[in-house]
Amino acid sequence: MRIRTPTEILPSEITRRECYEGRRVFLRRAAALGLAGSAFPAGELLAQNPAAARLAGARSGYSAIEKLTPYKDVTSYNNFYEFGTDKSQPAQFAHKMATRPWTVAVEGEVRRKKVFDIDELLKLAPMEERIYRMRCVEGWSMVIPWVGYPIAELIRRVEPTGRAKYIAFVTHTDPASMVGLRLPVLDWPYVEALRLDEAMHPLALLGFGLYGEVLPNQNGAPVRMVVPWKYGFKSGKSIVKILFTEHQPATSWNVAAAHEYGFYSNVNPAVDHPRWSQASERRIGEDGFFQPKRKTLPFNGYAEQVAGLYAGMDLKKNF
Ligand SMILES: Nc1nc2c(c(=O)[nH]1)N[C@H]1C(S)=C(S)[C@@H](COP(=O)(O)O)O[C@H]1N2
Ligand SMILES: [Mo]
Numbered sequence: 001m002r003i004r005t006p007t008e009i010l011p012s013e014i015t016r017r018e019c020y021e022g023r024r025v026f027l028r029r030a031a032a033l034g035l036a037g038s039a040f041p042a043g044e045l046l047a048q049n050p051a052a053a054r055l056a057g058a059r060s061g062y063s064a065i066e067k068l069t070p071y072k073d074v075t076s077y078n079n080f081y082e083f084g085t086d087k088s089q090p091a092q093f094a095h096k097m098a099t100r101p102w103t104v105a106v107e108g109e110v111r112r113k114k115v116f117d118i119d120e121l122l123k124l125a126p127m128e129e130r131i132y133r134m135r136c137v138e139g140w141s142m143v144i145p146w147v148g149y150p151i152a153e154l155i156r157r158v159e160p161t162g163r164a165k166y167i168a169f170v171t172h173t174d175p176a177s178m179v180g181l182r183l184p185v186l187d188w189p190y191v192e193a194l195r196l197d198e199a200m201h202p203l204a205l206l207g208f209g210l211y212g213e214v215l216p217n218q219n220g221a222p223v224r225m226v227v228p229w230k231y232g233f234k235s236g237k238s239i240v241k242i243l244f245t246e247h248q249p250a251t252s253w254n255v256a257a258a259h260e261y262g263f264y265s266n267v268n269p270a271v272d273h274p275r276w277s278q279a280s281e282r283r284i285g286e287d288g289f290f291q292p293k294r295k296t297l298p299f300n301g302y303a304e305q306v307a308g309l310y311a312g313m314d315l316k317k318n319f
Contacts, residue, residue, distance in 0.1 A: 055209035057127025057147050062203060064131050064301070069142035071211050073285035078218045079136065080237055081185055082171075082178040089180070094217035096177035097238070102222050108244035109164035112157070118222045122208055125153035129212070130205060132228035134235075135267045135300045139293075141281045146226050147209030152200045160196065160244050168193040168249040169225055170241035186252045192225065192236040193249040193263070198309055203228060203302060207235075229302040231265045262319040266310070267300035271319045 080090035102118040116124075127147055135141045155167070171190045175181050181188050198204065205226040208215060215221040220237025227235050233253050243249070253261035260274055269279045280293035287294065299306050310318070 053214045054212060055122075055127065055147050055214045056212045057129045057149070060128040060130055062130050062132075062305075063145075064133055064143065066131070066133065066143045067286060068131065068145060069283070070285045074142060074144055074210060075216045075218060077284055079138075079232065080180075080218055080220070081183070082173070082180045082188070082190065082238075083218070084180045085183065085185060090218035091216075093177070093179060094221075097172070097174060097217050097221075098177070099217065099222040099238075102240075104223060104239055105241045106154075106158050106244075107241065109161045109246060110244050111159035111161060114158060121154075121206075121223060124157065125149040127208070128205075130226075132203075132205075132226060133300055134226075134228060134232055135281060135296065137231035137233055137261070137265070137273065137278075139276065139278070139281050140284050141294075141296075141300075142284050145211055146205060146207045147212065148205040148207035148226060150202045151204050151206040151225070152202060154206060154242075155196070155200060158244075163246045164244040165196055166193055166245045166248055167196055167199045168241075168243040168245060168251075169236040169239050170243060171236045172238040172240050186256055188252075189240075190236060190252050191249065192234050192253075193245075193251050194227065194234070195309075196244070198227075198306075201306060201309065203305055229266055229299040229306045231261075231267060233261070234265050264310075264315075264318050266306075266315065266319075267296060268298060268315060268319065269296040270298070271316055 076091045077087045078090040079087065080094060083090040083093040100118070103115050104118065104121055105113075105115045107113055127149055129145055129147050131143060131145045133141060133143050151167075169192050171192075172178075173181060173189045194204070207220070207224045207226040208222065210216075210219060215224065217238075220235075220239075223239050224237040225235040225239065248263060251263060253265075254263055267278075272278050279296055281296045282289075282291075282293050297303070
């Protein structure tokens, strides 16, 4: 799948035409503010969830043009093991997690270590709306309109030292709200990490919202990673600490089963999971169970943008 440049994206592909003019003005203003709480053109979303806080950004050039996965599926079929291993449990239990006050500590190999308040982090850089395909390691995928900004914006501001080679994302652990923490499935807290140059890629987002609203808790409120060319588990939810390191950090799934979940975990149809094929996928909310599965694309369809990060590497060894 190809990603269109901004000029190729027609407004009619983004929003129903009658909503577009109002929405465009809104998005521009929202982008300027970083966060907008002002009027939003009436749409299905608001009708569905009038209480949700608005969060929107200007559409950027990285969006895939594919049918969006319905809001209902994006927010009710989730992996967030802290709330249980069943796909329906995060939507059932995550509302118990408090997302204010919330801070994100930036530590390790940076010149400007800092504890960011979430509301400061929200305004750090202009918000963008990005429609990304997301592929779970379990063989399903979704197309989600995220709202966020490239994490490169944050990385530049905290000034990594010459020793910083990796960046780890440590996520929230709250035993009071997270029933899943009692399960011995993973070493808590859930930790994921990227090589620093991967994190600097403009596709790698710090995500704050989806479908023009702040993230529902089950999707990783108030802030998560969104790395569309890697299996979903690399995108840690509800981040509380960002740690810059010289050496490759231990990551939860890799520690749990190193032969099944490699550090890189780039979407790769040519490298099977030891227990199942990764060659195809089912699009949630769209593909019926008896429909033939869709072919999975190298780097989840983002090869043109990211393959260069892995030039010269054996991707079967570095899976
Ligand atoms: N903290 C935390 N982050 C997590 C997970 C998790 O269990 N805990 N699951 C991951 C997996 S396996 C996937 S597929 C995505 C799912 O994100 P979504 O529910 O927003 O689609 O979140 C990832 N981030
Ligand atoms: Mo996943």
